[in-house]
Amino acid sequence: MDQIRVDQQNLPKKERYGIGELLKTIDLKRPTYYDERKRIINKNDKYADVKVVIKEIAEKGKWRGSYIYGYRRIMPLLEKAGYHMAEATLRRLMNELGVQPAMYNRRKNNHYSSYKGTVGKVADNLLNQTFDATSPFTVLHTDVSQVRLGDSTWAYMSVILDQATKEVLAASVSQSSNKLLIMDTLSQLEDNLPNNFNPIIHSDQGWHYQLDYYREKIDSLGLIQSMSRKGNCLDNAPMESFFHLFKVESQPEIKKCKNISQFTQFFNKYVNWYNNDRISNKTKNMSPVDYRTHVLAA
Known part of the structure; x- marks a missing residue:
């Protein structure tokens, strides 16, 4: 030398x-x-x-x-x-x-709105932007969002998220934001929600959350309905945050999906990684599943 x-x-x-x-x-x-x-x-x-x-x-x-x-x-x-x-x-x-995360412009994300006015019953806003739940299965959030795939078609994602743990408890994908998408998500929640829990489930005022079939299903599960104020996305900030993270962390891969089948496989892989591996400061630097296990065992 x-x-x-x-x-x-x-x-x-x-x-x-x-x-x-x-x-x-x-x-x-x-x-x-x-x-x-x-x-x-x-x-x-x-x-x-x-x-x-x-x-x-x-x-x-x-x-x-x-x-x-x-x-x-x-x-x-x-x-x-x-x-x-x-x-x-x-x-x-x-x-x-060279390990800095990439920066993205939030405004570039595809925003989806299912609001069509008052088409059913609008529930009270029980949260009022209070997102301080610490116990699993006490406050849930749900919403629908969309992404454009590589073949220029739209994919719709319906997700139910636990506020305290950030864990995705149910997630469904479809080419249409319809009743089947919403009910499939609730069916998954029914399988994953332990007995003896009666959480609040908070959504925006999307048309499907106002209709009888949705309200009757969550009532049968013992859930308490809550809704954001009209046109105020901050009232459902945990869901907005999840969809934003998914889109900015997966932009290149989303574009590679040429059909709904490919996207569904990719989205399920992301949810599994998000739940089991992705740590957050809000969950004491644990993954959502680890944090839920930690809290319930305490």
Whole structure:
């Protein structure tokens, strides 16, 4: 290495040698040179150890090849591992490692509205933007959203989410936002909702949530209906957040889906990853399923 690290700064540009020529002259393989160079650099880097941990955390949070975890989620995990640093330092190191999550424009997401005025019964807003549930199966949220697939058709997603754990308890996909989509989601919830729980289920004022078939089904499940105010998406913020995360974390893959069957398979994989692997600061840096298990066992 000392033979390579010669000072060529004072030599005329035409007399300087490229790294390939130098390596050939001393009969040193290029991979060996770069391995040694990396070792020397790391030896003088006081952040070398913590960079390894940052990289490991970021890799665990990857979804379909993209980094998902920002510095706010990595920071507490670093502190748990015994590393303490300023936010600015962590962000700089993440940038150096190339593990910063991609930034997206929220306005580019396809917004879906099922509001058609008052076509049935509108329930009271029991939450009033109070999203502080800590016990599983006490407050649920539901909504429908849409994405455009690679073949230019629309896919509709109906989801029911637990406010406390962020866990997706039911999710259904269809080419149409109709009664079958909504009822299939409720059937899944019926299978996943433990006995002796009577949670609030909050939605917007979409037409299907106002009709008798929906209200009768949730009543049979012992659910208490709540609805957002007209045209106020913040009243159902947990659902808005989930759909936003799905769309920004999966944009390239959604476009690769050429039909509803491919999208359904992909969406189910995302939900499984989201429930079992994706950590959140709001759930004490645990996945939704781990957090639910932790809370119920306490």
